[in-house]
Amino acid sequence: MSEQVFLILTALADEPKHGYGIVQAVEKLSENRVRLRVGTLYGVLDRLVADGWAERDKEEIHQGRLRRYYRLTDLGGRVLAEQARRLAANAAAANSVLRARGWALGGGA
Amino acid sequence: MSEQVFLILTALADEPKHGYGIVQAVEKLSENRVRLRVGTLYGVLDRLVADGWAERDKEEIHQGRLRRYYRLTDLGGRVLAEQARRLAANAAAANSVLRARGWALGGGA
DNA sequence: CCGCATATATCGCGACGTGATATATATGGA
């Protein structure tokens, strides 16, 4: 799973969001590291829905513009939790090796 | 950066390894989750060398078979440490949201 | 002698993120 997909799932886990809101949430979640392109976003959203990880939520008109919301499914939440565990495990494994080899950890130390 | 690349870097950070040794190390590191295909491996190794993240090490004949070793560069070590930090941050962000939403964390609970 | 593990390498395919492009409305500055 790419970082983009992971962050989109995380953004949706917080609360249902519309496309543009996801872009902003991911930018904030990643501390401005990941700027989602709309071409990426809609492709990912279609796949999330197809896989049952997310589903369409309400639609509303906000200031004359359509907002199409998406919501994380239970399955999507489980997938995200599982993936978070993998990421943490991988990061821990790398840090363990790096520490043993005397490489400075990324924590700014 | 894909999980495959991350685990290959981690395997090399431990000590210089040859291709087949990397495959086994990644399998072990990931607790049998990731089985590296050789098509993936050699493509990644070429890119790591091209990017200066790894370099060719010694070659030896072990039991009649050639072993071509690769070694992580300082730059590769820094990249790995940085990426490990990203993964940990992303995992923490997801877990924070999941916890707040009452989704069970992946930790086997 | 044959199958499996070890060990290398290449190639086409499919999946996916990127960048460009298109369309439309509200806001704010020149």
Next chain:
DNA sequence: TCCATATATATCACGTCGCGATATATGCGG
């Protein structure tokens, strides 16, 4: 008033990259 920017949607061609298949060769165990 007019134009740039932010908001908000969607599509498509392109390049990258992991996967699966394939090829080649040796050592070991049954």
